[in-house]
Amino acid sequence: MRTTLCWSSLAAATLFTLGMALSLGSTNISFATTYHVVVYRVLEAFGGASALASPDPIAERIVWGLRLPRVLLALLVGGGLSVVGVAMQALVRNPLAEPYILGISSGASAGASLFYLGLLPPVLGQALSMPLAAFLGGLLAIGIVYLVAYTGTRLSVARLLLAGVAMSALMASVTSFITFSSPDPGKLRAVLFWLLGSLSGTQWGELIPPLATTVAGTAFLLVLARPLDAMLIGEESAYHLGIPVERLKRALILLAALMTGALVAVAGAIGFVGLIVPHAVRLVVGVGHRRVVPFSFVGGALFLVWADLAARTILPEQELPVGILTALCGVPFFLVLLRRGSYGFGGS
Amino acid sequence: MFQLFVKMRDFFRLCRFAPLATGVVLLFALATGAGCDTASAPDRTVTDALGRSVAVPDTVQRVVPLAPNLTELAVAAGGADRLRAVTVSDNYPPALVDTLPRVQTLPVDYEALVQHSPDLVLATDQVNSPGDADPLAQMGVPTYFFSFDAVDDIFTSIETLGTLMRTESDAQARADTLRRAFDALRTAxxxxxxxxxxxxxxxxxxxxxxxxxxxxxxxxxxxxxxxxxxxxxxxxxxxxxxxxxxxxxxxxxxxxxxxxxxxxxxxxxxxxxxxxxxxxxxxxxxxxxxxxxxxxxxxxxxxxxxxxxxxxxxxxxxxxxxx
Missing domain, CATH: 3.40.50.1980 (Nitrogenase molybdenum iron protein domain)
Known part of the structure; x- marks a missing residue:
């Protein structure tokens, strides 16, 4: 009953969010014009647009060419980052875990900025090379963290977190060094903007890598919902329940690096979504992963769409990096939740 | 054995203060040294674009600009032969800047800067922070700040530089030429x-x-x-x-x-x-x-x-x- 209620309210919230995010923005376009464009383009795709007057070309480009791909990317990035947060928290059985804490995001940022400033050769063309560089950077960071934390037969959670924090700082310094010593000052501010996290300038074609990895990763985690639940009780118990614990951990790490790489490459470093959203979701629907994974996806997606809407409306006709806003609105909200809730995290 | 250990410990404790003491002595030497060597008794006090009072020697001989546009302006004001160093970003005029030593200015490399013993440092609030002038002031080196809010500030700054470097007639002629050319375009x-x-x-x-x-x-x-x-x-x-x-x-x-x-x-x-x-x-x-x-x-x-x-x-x- 509670789940049904949650789902229907989320569905309503999604519709409302999409409606607002498409019709509000940096410039003023009326609701009527916005929906004229949407209806026209949807009908056109099914070959029935001739009945309608064609919309104003500028409004059409703003709504269909700029806002819609951007909103869709915000959905994917927000949902993806939250789901990666869920995976990481189950992996280390610690509510602090997040792609940022474990160094994956900083590694991905370092890889992507190396590529962005032209210090790495484009192997597969711009569209795939940057996600690839980000993925490799993230994988390298989490790989080193993993090796440090791996003691003979098992993964020490305390070491994993400490090594993650250290690696995160190291990779951030690498990024700072690359940007500081960049030969091209013009690119510097662009890199800065991207490093702070930004969804501006999203094109339809850029949606494919994040779409593929996010959908595949979320589906993978849904399939693994039961083993992930068992991990919450404790590795020992999970092992005795017949779950290949070490293999599961390696799979989760690889998945986190892959998803974070794909998302950081398109959207830059957007922090705190993966930390805040899963916790908020657990407060409402409990700790079972069959519910936590999908609800976190939708919750994170909606959160980032709203944050991005704020990023493009706070300063009229200008852009703000959305990463600043996710931290600004997310962290106080998170602190209030922590203070209020009788918060439990699985077995601990 | 124990006494030796205590002595060594005391020695190392003192050692911790050695760099500080050396630093204080060096700073003092620099401050007095730089004051004596370069600046002949300042006899002019001017007010720069930030409203700061700057004591400038009567004949400025050794100028170091902290931004590329200031190099170009100093050259335009007839002071090419006064420049002792330029920034790492300078590229114009190439025949001049390629022959001069370069100094990093973001952040300011004070050691490299004072090596050229400037008697006037030029800065602009668009690139340099006003605080950058404080360490220089302590060493007796005056810093003059320019600000460029309007096009005319650029022409005026050439005249100002002419006054500072005593190259008034060159600077005036150059500023007039630029103003006339700009007005001609406006009219056209x-x-x-x-x-x-x-x-x-x-x-x-x-x-x-x-x-x-x-x-x-x-x-x-x-x-x-x-x-x-x-x-x-x-x-x-x-x-x-x-x-x-x-x-x-x-x-x-x-x-x-x-x-x-x-x-x-x-x-x-x-x-x-x-x-x-x-x-x-x-x-x-x-x-x-x-x-x-x-x-x-x-x-x-x-x-x-x-x-x-x-x-x-x-x-x-x-x-x-x-x-």
Whole structure:
């Protein structure tokens, strides 16, 4: 009953969010014009647009060419980052875990900025090379963290977190060094903007890598919902329940690096979504992963769409990096939740 | 054995203060030394653009500018032979700056700077922080700050530099030439139809010039209207929607691109309806001629004018070869 209620309210919230995010923005376009464009383009795709007057070309480009791909990317990035947060928290059985804490995001940022400033050769063309560089950077960071934390037969959670924090700082310094010593000052501010996290300038074609990895990763985690639940009780118990614990951990790490790489490459470093959203979701629907994974996806997606809407409306006709806003609105909200809730995290 | 250990411990404890003590002694030596060697008794007190009182020696002989535009302005004011070093970013005039030692200025490398024992350091609040002058002041080196809010500040600064370096007649002549050339362009474009111009600093992330910039005056003198002069911030990051809605007739980029229209279209496919892209009127201009407030902004304005009004007769740009 509670789940049904949650789902229907989320569905309503999604519709409302999409409606607002498409019709509000940096410039003023009326609701009527916005929906004229949407209806026209949807009908056109099914070959029935001739009945309608064609919309104003500028409004059409703003709504269909700029806002819609951007909103869709915000959905994917927000949902993806939250789901990666869920995976990481189950992996280390610690509510602090997040792609940022474990160094994956900083590694991905370092890889992507190396590529962005032209210090790495484009192997597969711009569209795939940057996600690839980000993925490799993230994988390298989490790989080193993993090796440090791996003691003979098992993964020490305390070491994993400490090594993650250290690696995160190291990779951030690498990024700072690359940007500081960049030969091209013009690119510097662009890199800065991207490093702070930004969804501006999203094109339809850029949606494919994040779409593929996010959908595949979320589906993978849904399939693994039961083993992930068992991990919450404790590795020992999970092992005795017949779950290949070490293999599961390696799979989760690889998945986190892959998803974070794909998302950081398109959207830059957007922090705190993966930390805040899963916790908020657990407060409402409990700790079972069959519910936590999908609800976190939708919750994170909606959160980032709203944050991005704020990023493009706070300063009229200008852009703000959305990463600043996710931290600004997310962290106080998170602190209030922590203070209020009788918060439990699985077995601990 | 134990006593030896205690002695060693005490010795090392004292050692911790050794660097500090050395530093204090060195600083003192530098402060007194620099004061004696370079500055002959200051007999002029001037007020700079930030309202600071600066004591300047009567004849300034050893000048170090902390920004590339200040080098160009000092040369324009007839002080090329006074420069002792330039910044790592200087590139004009090449025949001069390639022969001078270079100093890092962001952040200021004070050690390298005082090695050239300047008796006047030139700074601008657009690049340098006013706090940068404090360590120099402690060493007896005066720093004069310039500020460039309007085009005329650039011409005035040449006259100021002439006064500081006692090269008044050269500086006055140069400032007059630049003013006349700029006014001639203004007069020539007074009654032309004005295209709406978007000046972009960045191609992918859309950095532009906001309201407080002199760049809008350059565009206006070149016979155009800037569409970003209503922004309050000095460097707004425009949204793509803004450009679509404002529909500029001409876009001038300070970035490098072989085929500027195609370049922007690739980065911003939705801009295919913007008149500047439809009519293939996207141009690039050497950023140093526009975003560097120095004597060459006049050339920058003439360059923009030829792009905006290529079909009209314009006055010939002045010969501005710096010595």
């Amino acid at each position: 474009t007074e009654s032309v139809p004005r295209p709406r111009v978007l000046m972009l600093v960045g191609d992918e992330t859309l950095y532009a010039f906001g309201g407080p910039s002199y760049v809008h005056t350059l565009i206006e003198a070149a016979g155009g209207t800037s569409i970003t002069d209503h922004f309050e911030s000095a460097a707004p990051t425009l949204s793509e929607e803004f450009v679509l809605q404002e529909a500029p007739d001409v876009i001038i980029g300070l970035f490098e691109a072989e085929a500027p229209t195609e370049h922007l279209l690739r980065l911003h496919p939705t801009w295919d309806v913007v008149p500047a892209l439809q009519n293939d009127r996207v141009y690039t201009v050497d950023a140093d001629l526009v975003s560097r407030p120095g004597p060459r902004v006049v050339q920058g304005a003439y360059r923009i004018a030829t792009l905006l009004h290529h079909d009209r007769a314009l006055p010939a740009p002045p010969s501005l070869r710096l010595p």
